[in-house]
Amino acid sequence: MLDPRLFRTELDFVKEQLNRRSFDFNPEYYSELEARRKDIQVKTQELQNERNSSSKAIGIAKAKGEDVQPLLDQVQHLGDELKAAETELSDIQSKMTALMEGIPNLLDQSVPNGKSEDDNLEISRWGEIPSFDFEPKDHVDLGAINKGMDFELGAKIASARFVVLNGPLARLQRAIIQLMLDTHTSEHGYSETYVPFLVNADSLRGTGQLPKFEADLFKANDDPALYLIPTAEVPVTNIVRDVIIDAKDLPLKFVCHSPCFRSEAGAYGRDVRGMIRQHQFEKVEIVQIVRPEDSAQAHEELTHHAEAILKKLKLPYRKMLLCAGDTGFSSTKTYDLEVWLPGQATYREISSCSNFKDFQARRLQARWRNPETGKPELVHTLNGSGLAAGRTLIAVMENYQDAEGRIRIPEALKPYMGGLEVIG
């Protein structure tokens, strides 16, 4: 959620900034709502004040043993009037909240203009694109060998867009996850957490998935409403919901492995083949909670932490700065890391690292006590995939294949593979 004060003082600026995302913001509707809100809130509070002071007077009169009937007659009319005002106020406040919760974050100055992923800006490339003296297979063909990766079985057990991994490939994915967790905890200073994979609506509202993106979620229960997490970002960032953090405890850095569940309604037709876009996938997420002045620097570092995994695995990748039109709802600035997939001869997203500044923190009421002001102030939140494990598995398979369709185990993963050097 954006700062309501910004709307009251810089309405034109807000509209202009939201335009960069092609978000159509209607300042007239906002101003009208805000004017009514003010009007009704002031009126309601005046009535409440009147009721409170009258009631107090009755209490005092009664204590003195005076006749309170005249006073009671005086407040008679207040009840209905106040109730009507309160109803009207809560009505307009929920309209206001609905409006505000549907507005995306403002973009950082450094984010380039653009409409789609085609306008994203390439920042850097790393690694050698492998050359093969044979036609490289994609992960689906490689996985079909020994039924190590079985999409039909996934469909039988669940539905389309689920997969079953068997034997060494299942272990390889686990090895990838282990490498990521170990690297982030022992080299990058993150603290490992284990969290619920079902979350309530408040948590999803806090990180920005609700109310706007319910269609992307799997709802697992109705009363109370519980949803399968689309990313560990949700439960992990909600650790600090409604918390005032001691200044000395910042930054907080969490790493968390979890399965992720995405309904991706409407996404059918894209990436139908293989493990690129699944309803369920494994991911290691890194999350930072920082002082506002530190978030830009933290964003760079967090992205480097994700890159470090690709470097350890010697997977070629490029780093993209997302353009205005491709940057997510809650983010001010996002770097995507795209790994090279020989099977598709293209770069594909494997990590997304975002700085949300105070957008999530405001929804979460996640604050820290600023020693300079002595007051609670909003923190900044950041997160990134470090990395998506399913897609990392694909990348390892495709980049480390040989002419016979076998897969060499990258050096960094060997300690986790129990002596295995080659799969297939």
Added chain:
RNA sequence: GGAGAGUUGGCCGAGAGGCUGAAGGCGCUCCCCUGCUAAGGGAGUAUGGGUUUUAUCGCCCAUCGAGGGUUCGAAUCCCUCACUCUCCGCCA
């Protein structure tokens, strides 16, 4: 799943319809005092919101697990829900 007991400020804990946003204690901050330390004295110490933006001051509103209700008036009475603890059952 069954039975019972709880949920009050950073923490402990009083309060049982009316000058209670909440006694008292602990902690913390500032000041005074005392060779040092310890002890002592004094003051302050929730959060959100409104009041044409911000800051100061003031005034006002809301909040005693959450949401409804009764009442002129609710931390206090009633209802619903959530969570915590204890015992029993069942399990990993």
